[in-house]
Amino acid sequence: MVEARVTQLTGMYAVSALGRGADAQLAGVLAGVPAFGPVGRFDTTARRVTVAATLPEVGTLPDELAAAVDAACEAAGLDRAQRAGCALLLAVHGGAALGAGPTPAVLAGQLAARCGLSGHTRVYTSACVSASTAVADAAARITRGDVERVVVAAGYLVESDQFALFDAGRALAVDGAVRPFSAGRRGLLLGDGVAAVVLESSTGRRRGVDPAATVAGWGRAGDAFHPCQPEPGGTGLSRAVGGALRRAGLPPRAVGYVNANATGTAQSDAAEAVALRRALGGHGAQVPVSSTKSLHGHALEASGLLELVVTVLALRHGHLPVNAGWLAPDETCPVNVITDRPQQTDATHALTLNAAFGGANTALLVGVG
Template sequence: MTCSPVLVTGLGLLTAHGRGPARLLAAVLAGEPAFSEVRRFDPGRSRVRAAATLADAGDLTAELVAVVADACDDAGLAHRRAECQLFFATGTGTTVVRSGGQGNGPAELAAAVARRSGLSGVARVYTSACVAGSTALAEAASMIARGRCERAVVAGGFLVDADHQALFDAGRALADDGAVRPFSKDRRGMLLGDGIVAVVLESAAGTRGRGDRVRSRLAGWARAGDAYHVCQPDPGGAGLASAIRAGLARAGVTPAELAYVNANGTGTMRADAAESSALRTGLGAVAGSVAVSSTKSVHGHALEASGLLEFAVTALALDAGQLPVNAGFRAADPQCPVQVVREPSPMVGRYALSCNLAFGGANTALVLGAV
């Protein structure tokens, strides 16, 4: 069953490429990564010292407030923020204990962002690892489609820190050659990246009189779990394939209508192979011909904010009519038989898919449509 329209009307972004969408869009369309040796903090004894970071990023709360303001301004809602609830994605690792034992965890951070941004309050907080942002988008869209709210701000943020850098380095998950090469035979792992994102979603009625503000449509969404392993992906990609099929069905879109897939593509051996299997199962006969890239190869992995960041990038690329390049790709891997975008190319079609996976077997699929 096709859902009621959910429109993307505002975007706010802060990544290693800077603030706002222009430089990030240019980088992903050209396949120009932002990875370099970390300067914002001392990576200590980490084997891998590279990430996509801003040298001068400020306090996480302040940066989130600024990006929410950018998104509301982009949507033409600068003076109507009190009409928006916040759906917030963050990590449990943001918890800081203040003096006196008072916690400042995810819920408190969300409340502070909503209050300082002038929003009406916090609807929900998501800490579901690398699908937190995409899950927040899906649930906000569901509420809008059902008429339970007219508009929402979906926001999340991750700034690379010494603890996360050391954690992923110790797990040998980081690429020791300083590059993320999704789906390439010689891929060596992921790299972290700063990502603070806010997306404004609205109903069609909510944009009345402001039609020129619509960027794209969130046409379909779905989530599925496979519970294969606490951290290893299901090699067959059953959960993601199920989410892809359900998201397309909700959107009323066939696999043949997809022009592009923004893949989860972490650049790790098992995850990329499993996602390739999921795409083959979920998209069927057209899986080998749909353009695929992972923009993590350019902006890095923003953990809980990654689903939001990649959704925003996909929306920008769909609007521009250009395919994001899968940076770092050097050699085809028989375990990843997907049509990787290797050079700047036009996007032919009106629909795109953004996929995300997380530890524990959580999977999301978001279908975007051009306007």
């Protein structure tokens, strides 16, 4: 009898305005204090909104990515020889965010060589589902037996071009706070995010490394409703959640927490609330939900990986982060939002959700213990 291949997360590292490293991310989300402040990295005097969640001192994106990959590999117990031949899946912005630097494909090749990952590389520039799509692809390849080990890395550092576009589109919260699922929510705020994870089959355990989590299931679906607005009925995201549960062979009630995509925008949050009720049935009204974007901001292409790391850490610690910025319930968002303080849990599985312009939706289901 052939043993089923399970995708294990054996190493992880993340950087955000909450700090550097996994411990800083966990401490930050459990403290529940949003990391937003005035942007000092570039001039915002012509902008409606002047705040974001940025690190005070940060290197170039290639340098930050290389440091994250090295740290994740070290956490997984991989020496330079064991990294050789390992695939690298990289999620970054495909345009001006890289400035005068290399194209995403060239950056991936340079990063792989710099970190000793001499295998296949692939880049993902599909907006806010870039990193979560990369994780799903990595898990699929490992489960099929195509590869033993994959490094997924993602990065976005708040820069003037994307900031100006979101500000001009009136997507940024003029009150300087992200309020997912809440009455009075005004929009999103951007944030720095760089992360890397090592995903592998049972090779980690054979090296004596205990996995931090398993990627139990994943789902992807599109709704193609509008270039920017989500489909109001949450069809695409609901199908993505259903796909993740089916791959994991788990019922909706197994989900003990949802780290929602919720960006604090009116239409997106309402559509996601509907999607959760559609995908999880009655459990959709009971499962604890929060969006950690309310604390570390929206890291665009890196969001899926940063939020995966945060979700795994919270689940392992047994405390679920609050949904910061909460003012009052909104009847269009009938979900069980975590407010006031972190919620203790003994749950073993959680969903982390992401959605992007163009109707792209992803769901990753992780398990611990």
